[in-house]
Amino acid sequence: MPRLKRVLIANRGEIAVRVIRTLRELDIVSIAIFSEPDRAALHVLLADEAYPIGPGPSSESYLNLERVIETARRVRADAVHPGYGFFAESETFVRACAAEGITFIGPRPETIAALGDKLAARAAALRAGVPVIPGSDGPVATLDEARAVANTIGYPLMLKAAAGGGGKGMRIVGSEKELTAAWELTRGEARAAFGDDRVYIERAIMRPRHVEAQIIAGADGHVHFLGERECSVQRRHQKLLEETPSPAFDAKTRAAFGEAACRVAREVGYLNAGTVEFILDEQNRFYFLEVNTRLQVEHPVTEMVTGLDLVAEQMRVAEGEPLSFGETPPEPRGWAMEARIIAEDPSTNFIPSAGRIDRVRFPQGPGVRNDAGVYRGYEIPVYYDSLLAKLVVWGQDREQARRRMARALSEYVLEGIRQNIAFHRWLVGHPAFAAGDLSTRFLEEHFTPAALEPDRDDTRVAILAAALHAREERLQIVVPEWSPERARSRWKWSDRRRGSAKSARR
Amino acid sequence: MKLWVTLEGREAEVEFRTEGGQLWLEMEGERLQADFTRLPDGEVFSLLVEGRSHEVRVSPGNGRLDVTLNGMSFPVEVRHPLEKALQRVRHDQAASGEETILAPMPGLVVALRVKTGERVEAGQAIVVVEAMKMQNELTCRAGGVVEDVLVAERASVASGQALVRILAEAP
Numbered sequence: 001m002p003r004l005k006r007v008l009i010a011n012r013g014e015i016a017v018r019v020i021r022t023l024r025e026l027d028i029v030s031i032a033i034f035s036e037p038d039r040a041a042l043h044v045l046l047a048d049e050a051y052p053i054g055p056g057p058s059s060e061s062y063l064n065l066e067r068v069i070e071t072a073r074r075v076r077a078d079a080v081h082p083g084y085g086f087f088a089e090s091e092t093f094v095r096a097c098a099a100e101g102i103t104f105i106g107p108r109p110e111t112i113a114a115l116g117d118k119l120a121a122r123a124a125a126l127r128a129g130v131p132v133i134p135g136s137d138g139p140v141a142t143l144d145e146a147r148a149v150a151n152t153i154g155y156p157l158m159l160k161a162a163a164g165g166g167g168k169g170m171r172i173v174g175s176e177k178e179l180t181a182a183w184e185l186t187r188g189e190a191r192a193a194f195g196d197d198r199v200y201i202e203r204a205i206m207r208p209r210h211v212e213a214q215i216i217a218g219a220d221g222h223v224h225f226l227g228e229r230e231c232s233v234q235r236r237h238q239k240l241l242e243e244t245p246s247p248a249f250d251a252k253t254r255a256a257f258g259e260a261a262c263r264v265a266r267e268v269g270y271l272n273a274g275t276v277e278f279i280l281d282e283q284n285r286f287y288f289l290e291v292n293t294r295l296q297v298e299h300p301v302t303e304m305v306t307g308l309d310l311v312a313e314q315m316r317v318a319e320g321e322p323l324s325f326g327e328t329p330p331e332p333r334g335w336a337m338e339a340r341i342i343a344e345d346p347s348t349n350f351i352p353s354a355g356r357i358d359r360v361r362f363p364q365g366p367g368v369r370n371d372a373g374v375y376r377g378y379e380i381p382v383y384y385d386s387l388l389a390k391l392v393v394w395g396q397d398r399e400q401a402r403r404r405m406a407r408a409l410s411e412y413v414l415e416g417i418r419q420n421i422a423f424h425r426w427l428v429g430h431p432a433f434a435a436g437d438l439s440t441r442f443l444e445e446h447f448t449p450a451a452l453e454p455d456r457d458d459t460r461v462a463i464l465a466a467a468l469h470a471r472e473e474r475l476q477i478v479v480p481e482w483s484p485e486r487a488r489s490r491w492k493w494s495d496r497r498r499g500s501a502k503s504a505r506r
Numbered sequence: 507m508k509l510w511v512t513l514e515g516r517e518a519e520v521e522f523r524t525e526g527g528q529l530w531l532e533m534e535g536e537r538l539q540a541d542f543t544r545l546p547d548g549e550v551f552s553l554l555v556e557g558r559s560h561e562v563r564v565s566p567g568n569g570r571l572d573v574t575l576n577g578m579s580f581p582v583e584v585r586h587p588l589e590k591a592l593q594r595v596r597h598d599q600a601a602s603g604e605e606t607i608l609a610p611m612p613g614l615v616v617a618l619r620v621k622t623g624e625r626v627e628a629g630q631a632i633v634v635v636e637a638m639k640m641q642n643e644l645t646c647r648a649g650g651v652v653e654d655v656l657v658a659e660r661a662s663v664a665s666g667q668a669l670v671r672i673l674a675e676a677p
Contacts, residue, residue: 359547359550359563410576412577414577419577421577422576422578454578458575458576458578459513459514460533460534461553461555461562461575462513462575462582463520463533463582464520464533464538464553465551465560465575466511466571466573466582466584467509467511467520467531467533468542468551468553469542469564469584470571471507471509471522472542
């Protein structure tokens, strides 16, 4: 396979920027695509070349398959990196690339298709001897059958609509008494919501942890485990903060976990980087959930502890080259955490916020990495994901990483839009987080918007600042005589005049 | 110099004094040494209170200031002692059947929001007066009918000058 020379990134935002950086380090021409509102986006500025692909809505630009493929062909890209989201897990897109002789940097299309079907993925895990959450093997037809399944797996259990997902169409059942009523309700809801009343049963895990395995399968077919990531801190099934290693794992669990993830990948003939997701129960037993056939948002924490560049490794696999580390992946060193900086308001039910970044200063210093897609003056388009940046830190151990994260968050300035930096500061300072006592219910158990309310010291500082500001403005109006000091700072005057003209127009 | 500052219900009186080249603030019985310096960013200031370092952003907004601190944004109102006194006067008037909207400070009438004979509700904006680079929207305390508009737009007004008279409706 020839060396790749021109790679088109079929994505935007921080992940496009992330991929461009590696391409530039590898002396590969990086080609960005952009929608109309993304003309001034950071990925366009940093790429070697950039081409327009249509209007703002994703369906007319980044998800316009014909347009993206046509652009890749026209600009003579010899490969496409999909990032995450958009076409990253689209079998159709991968096949369209192949039809044009363009290399897709990722798994084979048949693997993507097979793992996209959750029941097929679960079947693959079972064939590979990897535990799945105990439950009915497929839909349950009658209440009697449901009772029988319930008796073998025990209570509490979960009734799940076969067509459901994202937290919808699920009901927890605590005892056999509750089962009869819950059975009819769940089926009725499933019929109403999805037009499909098939329901299956799983053991309910009340305080699950979400832990995933980073794997990479080389061109030679060898699958390697690059460590786990714990992503339990979530809201509405979206991850907020990830770390590696998992505080729940000991060496023995980790070895068994990595081996299980690799068995699933081998079972489906996996190629390139991927993530095998698992659920951990309260006894730290792991159960297969699904495979994400792409680079994950949270891949930087794995890079921080392994020293690997996962995008560079993906390029090697796509070129048919051996992985950089040969047979044995590097031993992970230390601890890494990633905080997702999102344009949303944690104090108002995490509603997204659009607007202009009018001030930004990224944290710096030892062990800090910023993967950001924004800069000062950048207007956040309303069409796309609200993830603005990722703050990643490394420490020798979890406590150092946690303190470093808290320190970096306190340095972070990002103004003009609502964002969740204060939320992350609360999170990493919480005793349960510090103790590593995590579950996907962390926010339900610990978070209320009141946690982010300012204390009296904050309001006192704000009051003093406002008073000092008002005093400064008034003093300068009352005493307009010329003085050398005033002449030096004439810009203040023009600045204020501009400000007042603006407010008069309003 | 003294200012009244209101932040989400917390009302404080801040008094300034310069002594030996140092700035002192008095607030809620505390006497604090402060230093306030504008950063090259324009709207951002370094505030030192008794040596404690704070980075704050103060953005003039719609008749108030928005203060950003540690990623939190606070709407803050700053008023002169005179404004405060006048507000009290207006309060008293509200009960008497007639309400007069007064200029809280010397300034310029930027906008008149009502006409003579117009029916107004309690809290409705009546007139906007700009002073000291701040726009102040003056509202009526009680509803009624606009009896008289005593000034025109763009007129300069003195502190305490009557702007609009409102007659309360018979209950």
